Amino acid sequence: MELYRSLSQILEPARVLCSEADRISYSRDLWPLGTIGIQHGEMPHHPDFIVWPQNTDEVSGILRLAKEKRVPVIPFGGGSGVCGGTLPLKGGMIIDCKRMSKILRIDEISLTVSAESGIIGEHLERELNRKGYTAGHFPSSMYCSTLGGWLATRSAGQLSARYGKIEDMVVNLQVVLPGGEILETKATPRSSTGPDFNQIFVGSEGTLGIITRATIKIHHYPKSRRFSGFLFKNVPAGLEAIRKILQKGVRPATVRLYDELDTLIVASGKVKTTSASHQDKKEKGKLSSFIPEMVKRAERTALAHPSIIDKLSGLLPESCLLILTFEGAEEITEVEQRVAVGICEAEGGQAQGPEPGERWWKERYKVSYSMSTVFALDSFVDTIEVATTWDRLERLYFKMREAISKYSLVMAHFSHAYQEGCSIYFTFAASAKGKDKKKELYQKIWDTAMDVCVKEGATISHHHGIGYLKASWMQQEHGEAMKLYRAIKAAIDPENIMNPGKMGL
């Protein structure tokens, strides 16, 4: 009650919430393990309060109070995180940033936008589009995630090959530290003045402070957008084409290579497959429509016996779909597409025309929002996104797929590619009876996958972040560098009020 009274002196009481309904609403993010828990009536972590500051000074006042009273503070953007990053593990205060949603300045000379951190991604992009610009950042959660959340988790958008990840876009930040001090980095294209403090707060997932404002790069809205689709005989062949395209200096906007099973599910038999005149190919053709149908309907048998699907997948016609998109100035996209198409053909890709890419473009936000049918079937689904350099990528893919497929149905695509390497996005779905068995299986899959990933020297997260889910692998991920992170945390936040229990701290 005393805390409530003190908070109500900083913000009007209507912006300090503590009803049971509000506390339940903020007890989870979109971590699938939380969804499993909720299905079985389990909601273990409730915040004590939810506060809605509307400017930096209010955030500063709240953090000063939190430090004085030693109350845990959990920054909250859209709550679209999938790793339990906003779970109030020790109760305390959720600071919902969404009332801080103003666009402060569009700098049309330097091509940057400054905005408050609680702005929803789609609102920011729409306003930029109205003025003839784009931020070029399109996570699938565009409609339900915020600028602050993107920065705090090192998010990646669907056009990352051209525009980069959010850490490549950030120009400056305003951050409120746990004691209430307000820190602002300089807006400058580059500098040579010691550590880059933007990059200390980017990816810190609320453990070091609250990002209240940011300036990020923007681009002229593309005048031209082009699509190309190719079928490759297998994953290694498709990856070789992508590597050569990127290393030639071409920057497609989208690069998405689907493995065999993902190709069938995504393409739904609409992709032209190789001529199926041979009887064997006919049989494989039947499988091509049978497996995705089975998986699409999330039939319990398919999910309960993943190894069967995995074996059947091995019999599928060899075909992996690659989608490329190009955008920007007409004369540049024309050349980029021509060069990329030439490389794909030289690597044995069968041209599919623009249709697969155009279809993906139209439906690009649809897939992610329609997962719930699987949960309704005593099953669960989740994704694992890892990354490594080109020299280790293929091995990582096969090793992780093999490990995960022992326990669940698994497919993958490669959707964020760089000159030096690429990420892999595994989707797995599995089934078990009852809460405990489901949780046990879920944990087993993650343990197995992460162990292989660490052993292969890859990073355990390319863009979803760490949160609570992957906290126990942080030491293995960073080794000695974890000491530095702990030392920074201890210096800024000795009372450990900022998002406690996360990031392996």
Ligand SMILES: Cc1cc2nc3c(=O)[nH]c(=O)nc-3n(C[C@H](O)[C@H](O)[C@H](O)COP(=O)(O)OP(=O)(O)OC[C@H]3O[C@@H](n4cnc5c(N)ncnc54)[C@H](O)[C@@H]3O)c2cc1C
């Ligand atoms: C359907 C769906 C699709 C997705 N697709 C993508 C994708 O394509 N690419 C991608 O990268 N991710 C994706 N995600 C994951 C998620 O959307 C991202 O991690 C996103 O960046 C989280 O933003 P948010 O505003 O929802 O943050 P939240 O979930 O609210 O918070 C995430 C973490 O950031 C911290 N945080 C939030 N705001 C601040 C702030 N202002 N200051 C300091 N810390 C803060 C929180 O404490 C928490 O630790 C997807 C999720 C879903 C559900």
